Amino acid sequence: MNMIDLKQSRLNRWLLAFAPPILALSALSLALAQKQPAANESSTVQWKQPAGNPGDFAGTEVCAGCHVVEDSQFAKTAHAARHAEAAYGTGCESCxxxxxxxxxxxxxxxxxxEKLQAAKKLVFAFHASPAKNSAKCLTCHVSSQDQQHFARSEHHFNGVACNTCHASHLVESAGVSNQAGAELPLAQFFTAVRRQEEQRWLSSSLLKKSQPALCYSCHGAVQSQFTLPSHHRVNEGLMKCTDCHSPHGTRNQPMLKKTNWEGCVNCHIEKRGPFIFEHAAVKVEGCTACHSPHGTVSRMLLLRREGRFLCLQCHVDPHAPNVPHGRLGFATRGECVRCHATVHGSNHSKFFLD
Structure with a gap:
């Protein structure tokens, strides 16, 4: 065996020994490149005993004598939890x-x-104004980390109350099919398995309808964006509106759980960085400077059909040091990412050439 054959034999043995682990690590890195949003944190809601004299409360058993269906559904929720320290005001009368x-x-x-109608007004039945209905819920839920900002949320300012979206018992939503949204374009592809309505209700914060159908009942313009060719897979059931937004309000606009780019890199972790050479547009304006978060007709959710024209929105001065090409070259020589491949940030080139 000559020297060349010996080297080739050693190379083959090396490939057989190390190729499977390398391939496995590569597959794992690709699988982890995009991850599912984290599970919801445990509840921080603290129950508060309602105001009133002990003799004014009837008890849940009395309520169940008439409201049989409501009681059977209410008993399955966290609202029905007994509070050993409270002698009255639990169950139905908490709300x-x-x-x-x-x-x-x-x-x-x-x-x-007439007497029946007068009797119905002697208990709070959530037929008041949205602000009063929400205030009743916030008696306890104001302590929640997720709901403490509701008073400054866009939903609150636009007259959306807690009971607009949530139902403490599903009676008012009985008959609502969980197939809502199945007729949407593209929804028949990659559709997640749907659960029985009551099971869905109990496991999704007592929402009257499933997402995104509930959100679409008000946000029709957003619904139309999710039917465009390039969109996040919300209609297909692979994502939810609440993966990015907090319907109860945040300090961010538009009710995002995190500031612009920080919310995106929860899933797109390969874009997180930090990089030695950062693209300033990402850190200053966020991902939405170039991408539409809901849907577009352009690939990769880009705001412009051709990426080079998107770049020209910022890189417009042909004499600037960060624009080494003439404007004509921008428009005629193809996409910028043919050379500047790592536009989200680079550890090797300040011009994002790697």
């Missing part, structure tokens, strides 16, 4: 307030419509 006067008046009405 609806003292119910003894209401129960006594209903029994004394004797079928009289």
């Amino acid at each position: 609806h307030g003292p119910g003894k006067a209401h129960a006594d008046a209903m029994n004394a009405a004797g079928g009289d419509d």
Whole structure:
């Protein structure tokens, strides 16, 4: 065996020994390049006993005597949790307030419509203004890390109350199909398995409908964006609106859980960095300077059909030191990313050439 054959034999043995681990690591890195959003944190809601005299409360058992269906559904939720330290005001009356006067008046009405209507007004039934309805929920939920900013949220300012989206018992939403959104364009592809309505309701914060159908009932313009050819897979069930947005309000606009680019790199972790050479547009203006977060007709959710024209929105001065090409060269010589491949940031080239 000559020297060349010996070297080739050693190379083959090396490849057989190390190629599988290298391929496995490569596959793992690709799998981790995009990750699912983290699971929700445990609840921080602290129950508060409603105001009133002990004699004004009837107890959950009295409520269940008439509201059988509501009680059976309510009993499955976290709201029905018993508080050993409280002698009264738990269960139904935690939200609806003292119910003894209401129960006594209903029994004394004797079928009289006027008396029945008057009796129904003796308990808080969430038929008040959105602000009052939400204030009732926030008695306890204001302590939640997720809901403490609701009073400054866009939903609050636009008259959206807690019970607009949530249902403490699913009676008012009975018959609502969880197939909502199945007729949307492209939704028949990559569609996640849908669960029974009650199971969905209990496992999704008591929402009246599933996402995104519930959000689309108000945000029609956003719904149309998600039907465009290039879009995040919300209609297909692989993402939810609340993966990026907090419907209860945040300090960020538009109710994003994190500031612009920080929210995106939760999933697109390969773009996170930090890089030695950062692209200033990413850190200053965020991902939405170039991408549409909902959907576009352009590839990779770009705001412009051709990426070079997107670059020209900032790189417009042909004499600037960071623009070594003439404007004509920009428009005629193809896409910028043919050379500047790492536009999100680089550890090797300040011109993002690697």
